[in-house]
Amino acid sequence: MNPKMNIYLDKLKHNTEVLVEQCKKAGIDVAAVTKVFCGIPEVTEAIVAGGVKYIADSRTENLAKVKHLPLEKILLRLPMISRAKETVEFADISLNSELETIVALNIAAEELGKIHKVILMVDLGDLREGIFDAQELSSVIEEIKGLKNIKVCGIGTNLTCYGGIIPNDENLGKLVETAKSFEMALGYPLEIISGGNSSSIYLLEKDGVPKGINHLRLGESIVLGYETAYGERIPNTYDDAFLLVAEVIEIKEKPSIPIGNIGRDAFGNVPEFVDKGMQRRAILAVGKQDIGTHTVIPVDSEIEILGGSSDHLILDVTNCHREYKVGDEITFNLTYGSLLALSTSGYIYKNFVE
Numbered sequence: 001m002n003p004k005m006n007i008y009l010d011k012l013k014h015n016t017e018v019l020v021e022q023c024k025k026a027g028i029d030v031a032a033v034t035k036v037f038c039g040i041p042e043v044t045e046a047i048v049a050g051g052v053k054y055i056a057d058s059r060t061e062n063l064a065k066v067k068h069l070p071l072e073k074i075l076l077r078l079p080m081i082s083r084a085k086e087t088v089e090f091a092d093i094s095l096n097s098e099l100e101t102i103v104a105l106n107i108a109a110e111e112l113g114k115i116h117k118v119i120l121m122v123d124l125g126d127l128r129e130g131i132f133d134a135q136e137l138s139s140v141i142e143e144i145k146g147l148k149n150i151k152v153c154g155i156g157t158n159l160t161c162y163g164g165i166i167p168n169d170e171n172l173g174k175l176v177e178t179a180k181s182f183e184m185a186l187g188y189p190l191e192i193i194s195g196g197n198s199s200s201i202y203l204l205e206k207d208g209v210p211k212g213i214n215h216l217r218l219g220e221s222i223v224l225g226y227e228t229a230y231g232e233r234i235p236n237t238y239d240d241a242f243l244l245v246a247e248v249i250e251i252k253e254k255p256s257i258p259i260g261n262i263g264r265d266a267f268g269n270v271p272e273f274v275d276k277g278m279q280r281r282a283i284l285a286v287g288k289q290d291i292g293t294h295t296v297i298p299v300d301s302e303i304e305i306l307g308g309s310s311d312h313l314i315l316d317v318t319n320c321h322r323e324y325k326v327g328d329e330i331t332f333n334l335t336y337g338s339l340l341a342l343s344t345s346g347y348i349y350k351n352f353v354e
């Protein structure tokens with residue numbers, strides 16, 4: 001059924017195996033980050049088969065979908081204090097930076113008869129989440145020691161998300177140093193020293209991950225085969241494990257410039273056009289409601305995307321060798337943004353291919 005997203009489970013398993021193997025050589029465990037595909041269980045299962053140690057997601061709803069899988073689950077986004085109970089119910093581990101929230105998690109864990117593990121996040125300069133102040137860090141540790149149903153199992157940082165800061169010896173080295181002082185304060189070794197996301201992969205490739213880092217949280221690199229510090233392809237991985245397939249609902253010769261006075265389009269913008277004479281144009285039954293304003297890349301490189309509206313994508317197929325007709329399927333490669341949007345859309349049929 002169209003429009004659909006073809007999901008190649010074997011390719012995802014393969015990508016995971018490649019990354020898990022590479023990480024293993026550096027003494028690093030992998031947490032598979034499942035948020036970009038909304039935690040779809042079939043996809044998570046394929047990735048789990050590739051050998052990851054943890055499942056990680058930013059949303060408890062997604063972790064709930066894979067409750068049946070026996071791996072430890074990590075909540076990536078700092079928990080909402082109002083949803084402490086759900087956090088403890090669906091996540092074994094959560095990333096935290098606020099003592100108030102950790103206290104609430106302790107109460108919830110006590111009610112549910114669990115020990116909830118926390119990874120304390122430190123901000124090394126990217127300026128998204130994490131404790132920034134060294135003084136705050138040591139006082140939080142001291143306070144947590146008194147919480148019976150909370151165990152600090154690790155320390156982590158997030159980079160290249162808001163500030164675009166690239167992981168290196170210096171910032172990750174500082175994480176390892178901080179971990180050592182944590183261990184002194186706690187009196188036991190930390191299980192997890194989490195050195196970031198897919199932007200840390202480039203360090204692996206040149207053996208540059210500081211000693212002591214033993215955990216990475218990998219999303220984009222598994223699903224799209226890209227490291228994200230420099231946007232390079234990761235050797236021996238697939239970048240086409242997810243494809244969008246949409247159907248042609250109109251194909252006609254039309255001018256390249258609309259006729260009449262130009263006002264605003266459906267989204268309030270004043271469009272501009274270049275006169276390219278008459279064009280052969282295809283309309284697909286997929287639109288901004290599904291893709292947002294993110295990029296999709298036609299597999300047929302002779303296709304040019306002209307634009308779209310909520311429910312339509314308009315293509316220039318003038319230069320295509322293939323003679324497109326109504327009912328034909330057109331296939332697109334995806335980017336992180338379009339994969340996220342298409343996964344979230346309830347109108348995109350998810351088609352699993354073995």
Ligand SMILES: *Cc1c(COP(=O)(O)O)cnc(C)c1O
Nearest residue numbers: 033076158197198217218219220
């Ligand atoms: C999304 C996210 C990740 C995964 O990032 P990728 O670039 O997709 O590997 C890791 N950690 C946290 C805290 C995240 O929010």
